[in-house]
Amino acid sequence: MSVAPKSRPSRDEEVDVVIVGAGPSGSVAALHLARAGVSVVVLEQGEWPDYNDYTGARPEHELVSTKLWHPNPNVRDNPNDYPVDTSTTDINPLMFAGVGGSATLYGAQWMHFLPSDFRVRSMDGVADDWPFTYEDLLPYFLEVEREVGVSGLAGDPAFPPRPAYPFPALPIGSVGQRGALGMERMGWHWWPGSNAIPSEKFGELNACVRRGVCLTGCPEGAKSTTDRSHWPLAIKAGARLVVRARVKEVETNDQGLATGVVYIDANGRERRQRAKIVILCANGVGTPRLLLMSGGAKHPDGLANSSGLVGRRLMMHPFASVLASYEDPLDSWRGPFGQQVYSHEFYETDERRGFVRGSKWNCMPSGGPVGVSGAIGSKVYVAEEGRFQDFWGGNLHDNVARRFGHSLIWGIVGEDLPEENNQVVLSKDLTDSDGLPAPQIVYKVNENSNRLLKFNIDRCLESVRAAGAIETLVSVPVRESGWHLIGTTVMGDDPKRSVVDQWGACHDVPNLYILDASTFPTSGATNPTATIMAVALRNTRRMIAERRNQKVA
Amino acid sequence: MSGEQTYLALADFLIPAHGKMPKFSDVCSYADATTALDFRDDLKEGFVRAVAVDAAGGAEPALEKLNREDGPAFSAVTTITIAAYYMNPRVRELIGYPGQENVQYDSKAVQPYLTDGTLTKVIARGRKYRPTPGL
Ligand SMILES: Cc1cc2nc3c(=O)[nH]c(=O)nc-3n(C[C@H](O)[C@H](O)[C@H](O)COP(=O)(O)OP(=O)(O)OC[C@H]3O[C@@H](n4cnc5c(N)ncnc54)[C@H](O)[C@@H]3O)c2cc1C
Numbered sequence: 288m289s290v291a292p293k294s295r296p297s298r299d300e301e302v303d304v305v306i307v308g309a310g311p312s313g314s315v316a317a318l319h320l321a322r323a324g325v326s327v328v329v330l331e332q333g334e335w336p337d338y339n340d341y342t343g344a345r346p347e348h349e350l351v352s353t354k355l356w357h358p359n360p361n362v363r364d365n366p367n368d369y370p371v372d373t374s375t376t377d378i379n380p381l382m383f384a385g386v387g388g389s390a391t392l393y394g395a396q397w398m399h400f401l402p403s404d405f406r407v408r409s410m411d412g413v414a415d416d417w418p419f420t421y422e423d424l425l426p427y428f429l430e431v432e433r434e435v436g437v438s439g440l441a442g443d444p445a446f447p448p449r450p451a452y453p454f455p456a457l458p459i460g461s462v463g464q465r466g467a468l469g470m471e472r473m474g475w476h477w478w479p480g481s482n483a484i485p486s487e488k489f490g491e492l493n494a495c496v497r498r499g500v501c502l503t504g505c506p507e508g509a510k511s512t513t514d515r516s517h518w519p520l521a522i523k524a525g526a527r528l529v530v531r532a533r534v535k536e537v538e539t540n541d542q543g544l545a546t547g548v549v550y551i552d553a554n555g556r557e558r559r560q561r562a563k564i565v566i567l568c569a570n571g572v573g574t575p576r577l578l579l580m581s582g583g584a585k586h587p588d589g590l591a592n593s594s595g596l597v598g599r600r601l602m603m604h605p606f607a608s609v610l611a612s613y614e615d616p617l618d619s620w621r622g623p624f625g626q627q628v629y630s631h632e633f634y635e636t637d638e639r640r641g642f643v644r645g646s647k648w649n650c651m652p653s654g655g656p657v658g659v660s661g662a663i664g665s666k667v668y669v670a671e672e673g674r675f676q677d678f679w680g681g682n683l684h685d686n687v688a689r690r691f692g693h694s695l696i697w698g699i700v701g702e703d704l705p706e707e708n709n710q711v712v713l714s715k716d717l718t719d720s721d722g723l724p725a726p727q728i729v730y731k732v733n734e735n736s737n738r739l740l741k742f743n744i745d746r747c748l749e750s751v752r753a754a755g756a757i758e759t760l761v762s763v764p765v766r767e768s769g770w771h772l773i774g775t776t777v778m779g780d781d782p783k784r785s786v787v788d789q790w791g792a793c794h795d796v797p798n799l800y801i802l803d804a805s806t807f808p809t810s811g812a813t814n815p816t817a818t819i820m821a822v823a824l825r826n827t828r829r830m831i832a833e834r835r836n837q838k839v840a
Numbered sequence: 841m842s843g844e845q846t847y848l849a850l851a852d853f854l855i856p857a858h859g860k861m862p863k864f865s866d867v868c869s870y871a872d873a874t875t876a877l878d879f880r881d882d883l884k885e886g887f888v889r890a891v892a893v894d895a896a897g898g899a900e901p902a903l904e905k906l907n908r909e910d911g912p913a914f915s916a917v918t919t920i921t922i923a924a925y926y927m928n929p930r931v932r933e934l935i936g937y938p939g940q941e942n943v944q945y946d947s948k949a950v951q952p953y954l955t956d957g958t959l960t961k962v963i964a965r966g967r968k969y970r971p972t973p974g975l
């Protein structure tokens with residue numbers, strides 16, 4: 288990168304704002320605060336990405352990426368990540384530590400939450416409404432989209448009318464065309480994919496060349512991550528970013544106001560960053576973990592937790608996938624590996640189906656020969672059972688011949704409803720490389736999700752077969768699929784039933800903010816990053832507008 | 841059997857000749873496997889244990905034993921074998937895989953779905969979202 292992070296603030300310097308986490312949410316907040324003249328320091332436990340480390344263009348890609356770029360921090364085993372205790376969860380949370388955050392490994396599928404996602408209680412009688420509406424958020428969606436460099440096609444009847452995307456949609460390729468054919472034959476909705484991948488050069492982002500390795504870091508610098516889209520501008524505006532800085536505690540004074548954070552630097556030294564406002568952007572697992580680690584003897588159940596809801600209501604979008612192979616070639620190693628087309632046919636509630644809320648499907652390529660063989664790795668796309676001989680010997684060659692270059696995958700994201708027992712707690716025996724307690728996930732896929740996934744898989748099989756599939760492989764629920772981490776410090780008006788208000792300020796600690804998806808009352812069924820960044824922008828704007836009225840220590 | 845001979849016996853059982861496809865040892869050597877292993881330090885210990893297995897009774901029972909009794913060793917030897925094989929240029933040529941290649945395209949080109957009527961049909965099927973005015 289051409290930008291060099293400025294040095295950390297001097298000892299004892301008090302800044303206006305300290306932000307924990309340099310992923311999409313923290314980056315949006317940092318850029319806009321710095322532009323407004325606010326002094327900002329961001330503390331990030333990971334490093335700046337080195338694009339030479341992305342192996343996508345090299346022959347060893349499939350071998351290296353299944354370890355180095357695995358989305359599960361426990362598999363990656365990199366000391367910059369914290370490990371996660373997954374002994375009590377059906378689904379593993381997935382994330383990445385670094386400038387750009389978990390989006391370093393995201394599929395860049397760019398979807399807005401829909402109007403009904405903000406009105407789940409009013410429309411479907413379950414969970415909660417949000418304190419604001421789709422229409423309230425739309426201007427921020429559109430503004431963020433311009434910062435990110437999204438490509439897509441407006442006019443989708445599954446969304447309210449909206450202006451054009453900043454860039455034309457990426458080519459949908461043979462995979463997208465085949466996925467669309469099945470939907471067309473069923474008379475169902477589909478639309479060309481919208482992705483946080485510009486189809487033309489944009490700022491520090493290069494045009495996508497469809498290398499198809501988006502999920503393991505884009506070696507072309509084309510997939511939009513905030514190390515390229517936001518940080519060069521934020522640093523120019525004066526924001527300071529300290530990497531390899533792991534925050535262990537938010538500190539408060541006797542009045543219950545935040546005074547800053549304590550972190551462990553790259554050399555293992557403990558440091559303090561004083562600030563008038565603290566913002567947490569550490570994701571749906573890292574944020575509650577940090578609150579639970581904070582508060583000291585005065586708050587043995589964690590900081591900002593008088594409601595008892597910190598860590599609770601974790602939603603991770605149970606996920607299913609259907610791999611379908613076809614006789615004719617689909618060049619199915621070509622990208623983008625986000626979504627070439629998507630469908631909202633089953634997004635909205637229809638109670639005759641036996642469950643509430645719905646799903647979003649995305650059609651993506653199936654990738655290289657090792658992955659489609661199903662013989663090794665996380666077995667995301669194949670059944671867990673079976674003898675090893677089923678995947679090896681002549682079967683290996685047959686499987687690769689049938690699937691490689693000839694298959695597509697529909698990913699099915701189901702809305703996850705909040706349940707207080709699905710939660711993040713602190714592990715009693717697992718720690719990170721600094722000795723801090725790891726988060727432990729207590730999570731069960733609920734009955735509504737099981738029914739929803741079953742219904743959608745059955746429909747998906749109808750669609751792929753309508754387009755001529757000669758083989759189908761179903762995986763449900765995929766264990767390695769907790770890529771959306773939502774709900775663990777819920778927003779609301781009532782301090783007894785929520786952790787933060789609608790602007791992200793903690794009810795208990797008014798100068799402590801949370802701007803990541805932890806605050807979402809419900810999870811929608813779309814990929815959340817567009818909504819995360821839009822909410823972060825909305826709340827940052829409000830913080831700037833109200834800064835003179837902000838209560839500080 | 842040396843570690844190298846054991847390895848090649850296991851690898852050829854895992855990836856035999858089949859139709860137009862060569863067996864592992866027709867295109868890859870033990871050195872290719874160790875080169876692949878250099879990309880994955882985490883698999884080295886398991887790989888060493890795997891190639892020390894007694895394969896005198898045949899590769900299949902040896903692999904079955906590894907799979908049953910030493911999952912990490914089984915996983916190491918299978919991962920390295922399949923990766924080395926599909927990294928091989930001859931194998932890639934046979935299956936038609938150029939690698940994760942760079943593909944140029946014209947971002948301004950009109951996509952077929954805009955002109956062949958398919959998207960018009962999607963639009964004609966009507967609104968899919970539920971509006972929420974006043975809620
Ligand atoms: C494999 C994968 C695929 C995905 N695909 C999509 C997709 O296609 N579309 C989509 O919309 N979303 C996708 N997502 C989700 C997307 O990545 C997240 O929604 C998004 O990154 C969340 O942004 P965030 O800033 O809230 O959190 P994160 O991006 O997780 O960033 C949080 C940051 O905080 C840092 N941090 C945490 N704790 C501490 C601490 N104590 N001290 C210092 N730093 C700390 C972390 O290191 C991290 O960098 C995917 C995720 C994964 C893993």
Ligand code: SF4
Nearest residue numbers: 495498499501505622
């Ligand atoms: S498809 Fe595009 S965005 Fe994805 S890795 Fe390739 S060049 Fe990058």
